[in-house]
Amino acid sequence: MSAKTLAIISVLSMILTGAEADDGSSTSSISADCMEFVKLNETFYVNISISPLTTLGGAECDISFNPSILQVENVSDGGMFEKWWDANLEIDNANGTVKNVVAFNFLGNGTSTSGIFAIITFKAKSVGVSHINISRAILSDENGEPLPFEFSNGTVTVISDSVPPALSYSLSGTAGNNNWYVSNVDVTLNATDEHGISEIKYRIDDGAWQDYTTQFPISTDGLHTVQFYAIDNAGNNNSTSFSVNIDREAPTLSHAISGTAGNNNWYTGNVAVTLTATDASSDIDAIKYKINNGAWQDYSPFTLSSNGEYTITYYAIDNAGNEASEESFTVKIDSVSPSSSATLSGTKEGGVYTTDVTVSISRTDSTSGIAYTKYRVNGGAWTTYTASFTLSTDGTYTVDYYSADNAGNVEPSKTVTFEILKNHPPTADFTYSPQNPTDTQAVHFTDNSDDTDGTIANYTWNFGDG
Structure with a gap:
């Protein structure tokens, strides 16, 4: 060592x-x-x-x-x-x-x-x-x-375990139609295995993986994909995915009207009606409408052609079952011009009026009503008609007139022609000479009387001597 x-x-x-x-x-x-x-x-x-x-x-x-x-x-x-x-x-x-x-x-x-x-x-x-x-x-x-x-x-x-965990899940929320939910959804994940579970992880819409510990909510409208996997204590892995579709919002409604616009929100011809509904999540399942108090109908574009006032009521349902509140709008159509006629009142002899003439104009419009009537006499300025008027001077008269309704329809001008020729009294007139006669002189009278519209039938003289 x-x-x-x-x-x-x-x-x-x-x-x-x-x-x-x-x-x-x-x-x-x-x-x-x-x-x-x-x-x-x-x-x-x-x-x-x-x-x-x-x-x-x-x-x-x-x-x-x-x-x-x-x-x-x-x-x-x-x-x-x-x-x-x-x-x-x-x-x-x-x-x-x-x-x-x-x-x-x-x-x-x-x-x-x-x-x-x-x-x-x-x-x-x-x-x-x-x-x-x-x-x-x-x-x-x-x-x-x-x-x-x-x-x-x-x-x-x-x-000795080659069997992966068994996976399951449950969703809690208010179910709508076509596998959609119309509320927030609580998600519960489950994994079971004979030898126990080591871990469970999940993610939503390709987000970050998270440890699953307890039920979690999904609260955003739209199509969501939940992926999760579990690993058992033997290391076996199993994974799955499922969809959670949420639409909590009702559709949004709008409409469009196409036609020849007149006055005062009236149309003067056929009106094409377009109803629209949009939905950001589940899309539109159906649009329903009715005209006035008629039956509900499935919507397809339609045209109104008859004169009158219409109330269109409509709503929409999305694929999740959310129903939009009813909305209504009015369509008014008047394609017919008003009708006017003139009436003359006075004494008429041989085609000639011998008295004052009163002119009355009657007007009718069965849909939008009369807006105004205009007239003129002998090509003069147009005047708004409010009441009957009288012509009293001798002569030939041409009265033009027309009416317009509240939708803006104007009838073609009409004309009535007549003559006034009254029997005026004669005018008495005379001269005499000499101007300063004596008692013994003869006085000569000369008649200068005149009748412009006839012949003097007789004369009456009064010299004041009885």
């Missing part, structure tokens, strides 16, 4: 002089950290970990296991101490022991950080349960003094 080897052994003996101690009052600990389940023929690792209460200078222990279940493949340094000492390491798979697991810092150096003292590589060679027991454990400080500690052993169960 070389002098260098003897020096290292001397240092080791100084550091690891303490006997195993555990008075239950310390918090320093050494433990065998292992998987609960491993699969048959699987290679796995057991970490011998130390959590120091104070500064450590080194550690030593033996390990025992069930050799009918496990075998040790390797023992390696965990990196907690400066020196890994494997000169006296003994692996005995026949008896299920690992002896003289040793690591230390050089004298005067220490570590107070938790770490892995040693890593033991096992292979599971048969089905069963094996305890991983720590024995003859020693923890020493940097000066080689023994330290009290606690220790905990591990247990490994080797299973």
Whole structure:
């Protein structure tokens, strides 16, 4: 044996002089950290970990296991101490022991950080349960003094399991139509396995994977895909996905009217009606409408052509079953012009009126009603007709007139022509000479009377002498 080897052994003996101690009052600990389940023929690792209460200078222990279940493949340094000492390491798979697991810092150096003292590589060679027991454990400080500690052993169960977990899920919410929900949806994931579940993870719409611990909500409208998988304690994996479709909003309605617009929201011809509904999530299943108090009908574009006032009521249903509130609008059609006629009142003889003439204009419009009537006399200015009017001067008259309805329809101008020729009284007039007669002179009278529209039938003279 070389002098260098003897020096290292001397240092080791100084550091690891303490006997195993555990008075239950310390918090320093050494433990065998292992998987609960491993699969048959699987290679796995057991970490011998130390959590120091104070500064450590080194550690030593033996390990025992069930050799009918496990075998040790390797023992390696965990990196907690400066020196890994494997000169006296003994692996005995026949008896299920690992002896003289040793690591230390050089004298005067220490570590107070938790770490892995040693890593033991096992292979599971048969089905069963094996305890991983720590024995003859020693923890020493940097000066080689023994330290009290606690220790905990591990247990490994080797299973033969190639069956993946069984997966299921349930959705809780208000169901609509066509596999849609009309409310938030709570999602519950389930995985079962004979040997227990190691983990369940899920994600929504290709988002980040998350650990599943409890029911979770989906509260956004739209088409969602939930993916999840589970791993059992044997490492078997199973995955699945499912859809969660949510539409909590009713459709949005709109309409359009196409036709020749008149006045006062009237149309003067056929009107094409277009009803529209939009839905951001599940799309539209149906649009229903009715005209006035008629029956509900499935919508397709339609045209109104008859004169009158119409009330169109409509609503829509989306594929999730959400129903929009009814909306209504009015369509008014008047394609017919009003009708006017003039009536003349007066005394008529031989086709001529011999008295004043009163002109009355009657108007009718069965749909939108009369807006106004205009007239003019003998080509004069147009005047709004409000009441009958009278013409009294002799002459020939041409009265033009027309009416317009509230929809803006204007009838063609109409004309009535008539003549007034009244029988006016004659005008009496005369002259005489001489202008200043004497009692014996004869006075001559000259008749200058006139009748512009006839002939004087007789004359009556009164000289004042009885």
